[in-house]
Amino acid sequence: xxxxxxxxxxxxxxxxxxxxxxxxxxxxxxxxxxxxxxxxxxxxxxxxxxxxxxxxxxxxxxxxxxxxxxxxxxxx
Amino acid sequence: xxxxxxxxxxxxxxxxxxxxxxxxxxxxxxxxxxxxxxxxxxxxxxxxxxxxxxxxxxxxxxxxxxxxxxxxxxxxxxxxxxxxxxxxxxxxxxxxxxxxxxxxxxxxxxxxxxxxxxxxxxxxxxxxxxxxxxxxxxx
Numbered sequence: 001x002x003x004x005x006x007x008x009x010x011x012x013x014x015x016x017x018x019x020x021x022x023x024x025x026x027x028x029x030x031x032x033x034x035x036x037x038x039x040x041x042x043x044x045x046x047x048x049x050x051x052x053x054x055x056x057x058x059x060x061x062x063x064x065x066x067x068x069x070x071x072x073x074x075x076x
Numbered sequence: 077x078x079x080x081x082x083x084x085x086x087x088x089x090x091x092x093x094x095x096x097x098x099x100x101x102x103x104x105x106x107x108x109x110x111x112x113x114x115x116x117x118x119x120x121x122x123x124x125x126x127x128x129x130x131x132x133x134x135x136x137x138x139x140x141x142x143x144x145x146x147x148x149x150x151x152x153x154x155x156x157x158x159x160x161x162x163x164x165x166x167x168x169x170x171x172x173x174x175x176x177x178x179x180x181x182x183x184x185x186x187x188x189x190x191x192x193x194x195x196x197x198x199x200x201x202x203x204x205x206x207x208x209x210x211x212x213x214x215x
């Protein structure tokens with residue numbers, strides 16, 4: 001697993017900010033690099049599944065710890 | 077990626093409905109969908125540069141309980157609707173147009189509007205811009 005290129009800390013932010021901030025961040029990340037997203041919005045689980053399916057970016061890891069959702073996304 | 081455009085007719089000028097429109101617009105922009113927002117009446121009035129940051133109140137059905145809930149979310153740092161819209165525009169593909177009839181009703185010109193607004197158009201131009209197979213939300 002290669003290193004994380006960028007981390008998007010969206011903890012405490014409500015919908016749609018975790019997705020909007022991630023969509024902004026991917027523009028600065030080269031293809032194939034990894035973006036880590038941290039969010040506390042429970043809706044982000046379905047939102048990131050839908051967003052990656054639609055944009056072609058891939059969730060390569062996903063976990064939840066103490067109400068914090070972590071997504072590791074590979075830039076398409 | 078779904079390129080089907082999302083069109084929003086933003087008629088209402090209360091902060092809750094402005095925020096709902098900003099959320100719908102930014103979510104679509106994050107998916108790479110073009111978004112076209114047509115500002116009418118009180119929705120347009122809220123985009124006046126001297127009023128955009130004002131408290132625009134909430135829809136009548138919010139009541140005291142709803143206002144407390146919205147205030148609490150703001151205190152937690154939820155971005156105001158115009159910041160959410162600005163972020164949506166940074167993502168690209170978001171076009172915000174003022175309804176020319178509403179400009180006449182409010183007796184304002186483009187100089188009175190915030191920079192979030194890209195221009196003015198009539199309803200025919202709106203329909204043409206959004207195309208035949210777009211979804212149109214009326215908020």
